[in-house]
Amino acid sequence: MRRNTNARRPEEALLADLRRRLREIADLDAVGAILSWDQATYMPKDGAEARSRQGALISRLSHERMTDIELGRLLDGLAGYAESLPGESDEARLIAVARRDFEKAIKVPVDLVERWSALCSAGYDVWKRARPNDDFAAVRPYLEKQLDLSREYAALFAPYRHIIDPLIDNLDEGLTWDVVQSLFSQLRRQLLPIVEHVCGQPPADDACLHAGFPEAAQVDFSLAVARAFGYDLDRGRLDETAHPFCTKFSAGDVRITTRVRSDDLGDALFSTLHEAGHALYELGVAPELAGTPLGRGTSMGVHESQSRLWENVVGRSLDLWRHFYPALRKSFPSALADVPVETFHRAINKVERSLIRTDSDELTYNLHIIVRCDLEVELLEGRLAVKDLPEAWRGRYRSDLGVSVPDDRNGCMQDVHWYSGAIGGAFQSYTIGNVLSAQFYAAALRAHPEIPQEIAAGEFGILRAWLGQNLYRQGRKFGADESVRRATGEGMTIEPYIAYLREKYGALYGAVPAA
Numbered sequence: 001m002r003r004n005t006n007a008r009r010p011e012e013a014l015l016a017d018l019r020r021r022l023r024e025i026a027d028l029d030a031v032g033a034i035l036s037w038d039q040a041t042y043m044p045k046d047g048a049e050a051r052s053r054q055g056a057l058i059s060r061l062s063h064e065r066m067t068d069i070e071l072g073r074l075l076d077g078l079a080g081y082a083e084s085l086p087g088e089s090d091e092a093r094l095i096a097v098a099r100r101d102f103e104k105a106i107k108v109p110v111d112l113v114e115r116w117s118a119l120c121s122a123g124y125d126v127w128k129r130a131r132p133n134d135d136f137a138a139v140r141p142y143l144e145k146q147l148d149l150s151r152e153y154a155a156l157f158a159p160y161r162h163i164i165d166p167l168i169d170n171l172d173e174g175l176t177w178d179v180v181q182s183l184f185s186q187l188r189r190q191l192l193p194i195v196e197h198v199c200g201q202p203p204a205d206d207a208c209l210h211a212g213f214p215e216a217a218q219v220d221f222s223l224a225v226a227r228a229f230g231y232d233l234d235r236g237r238l239d240e241t242a243h244p245f246c247t248k249f250s251a252g253d254v255r256i257t258t259r260v261r262s263d264d265l266g267d268a269l270f271s272t273l274h275e276a277g278h279a280l281y282e283l284g285v286a287p288e289l290a291g292t293p294l295g296r297g298t299s300m301g302v303h304e305s306q307s308r309l310w311e312n313v314v315g316r317s318l319d320l321w322r323h324f325y326p327a328l329r330k331s332f333p334s335a336l337a338d339v340p341v342e343t344f345h346r347a348i349n350k351v352e353r354s355l356i357r358t359d360s361d362e363l364t365y366n367l368h369i370i371v372r373c374d375l376e377v378e379l380l381e382g383r384l385a386v387k388d389l390p391e392a393w394r395g396r397y398r399s400d401l402g403v404s405v406p407d408d409r410n411g412c413m414q415d416v417h418w419y420s421g422a423i424g425g426a427f428q429s430y431t432i433g434n435v436l437s438a439q440f441y442a443a444a445l446r447a448h449p450e451i452p453q454e455i456a457a458g459e460f461g462i463l464r465a466w467l468g469q470n471l472y473r474q475g476r477k478f479g480a481d482e483s484v485r486r487a488t489g490e491g492m493t494i495e496p497y498i499a500y501l502r503e504k505y506g507a508l509y510g511a512v513p514a515a
């Protein structure tokens with residue numbers, strides 16, 4: 001064998017092998033995502049059984065590749081090389097992140113992955129039928145199994161500081177319950193006086209959103225705004241579904257979905273803008289990171305900050321509607337002809353203590369999240385039994401939201417998360433997203449104070465370029481905390497979010513008294 005004259009060459013061959021393996025894993029995951037997207041959009045109902053089997057097969061294949069001993073050997077072989085590289089280079093980060101993913105994956109036995117995947121599809125199926133019938137008894141055994149599996153999973157990562165930490169780590173890598181709890185208590189203290197102030201006044205009249213709106217025109221208009229934000233139809237598409245989501249098959253194919261109701265203009269519009277925000281993040285990741293574990297958003301919380309930035313901070317602002325409202329009116333002349341833009345703006349920012357998280361406003365949303373996270377911690381710690389969940393839910397909605405829950409359908413059965421996935425680790429992302437949406441936007445404004453004028457002109461290039469440069473490009477190269485610091489100059493803080501809420505709701509409801 002001819003000796004390699006360049007000392008780096010063998011390591012470059014290893015790196016190429018690593019990239020090839022990682023791309024195969026990414027491709028398998030994308031195949032799984034296509035199956036799920038199809039299931040949620042066009043698949044006929046009777047395809048469900050085979051589809052869940054096919055999905056489970058893809059998950060297993062991907063997990064096998066993720067945990068392949070050869071992958072571990074490659075990573076060992078590259079350890080020294082990684083140390084010789086600049087710490088912030090794409091290669092060094094790729095090797096570090098791939099190693100972390102590998103070490104995490106090998107802790108999870110394949111039979112747990114399969115049992116879990118089967119339970120999630122079965123649980124989802126039962127929940128879908130049981131929720132309309134308000135039948136908690138039907139989902140209870142699935143929820144009990146889900147709790148057992150969530151605990152079994154967490155135990156694989158012992159010792160941990162809190163049982164929910166390994167579950168949180170799945171979506172918000174590096175985040176812990178300690179940090180979440182401290183965030184929640186600060187938020188609660190700051191939010192309650194604003195909620196009191198706003199809810200003490202007559203609620204906004206949102207009748208203008210509930211006239212009849214032809215569905216096709218809603219989809220067209222929503223997509224037009226998403227495209228103005230920068231969502232590119234050469235690299236994406238919009239379809240209808242029951243629970244809107246964004247999914248990525250490759251750097252050139254990031255799809256969004258929406259839900260349309262003829263009697264609710266806000267539903268299609270804001271779910272489209274929300275998912276477009278997720279898509280802009282994914283489409284903005286540097287092309288050279290594609291097909292690697294770095295080629296996607298850094299964490300669920302940061303992802304959610306982008307959907308909420310575009311949906312709420314930009315999408316529910318008066319500046320934006322000063323530009324787009326005439327076109328909206330043109331699309332729906334009979335419903336909106338006599339509605340001034342200020343009335344429309346008030347309507348899309350209506351605040352109300354309510355039962356349903358997904359319908360709730362920016363202000364009370366986090367209170368819904370805090371209830372869920374506290375309850376899942378009680379379940380995981382064994383302080384709350386699944387059979388007592390409905391009652392505990394009612395109690396917390398009474399004390400935290402000030403509403404009484406009439407049934408489980410609008411209570412603990414309203415969200416799909418616990419029925420189709422782990423108990424613990426998902427809900428905190430939404431609140432982190434809210435908090436970070438304002439933090440990123442404030443940082444963009446510091447760099448470019450002209451952004452509001454740009455938005456009022458229906459232009460978004462400066463904001464999108466700033467986000468692209470400071471956040472999107474890096475993908476998962478840096479963790480969430482590091483990504484936030486690099487973009488905004490500090491770690492996650494609630495101050496910009498509270499300032500944003502006080503300013504926004506102060507303009508609509510008069511100055512908010514200090515906390």
Ligand code: ZN
Nearest residue numbers: 274278304307
């Ligand atoms: Zn989202």
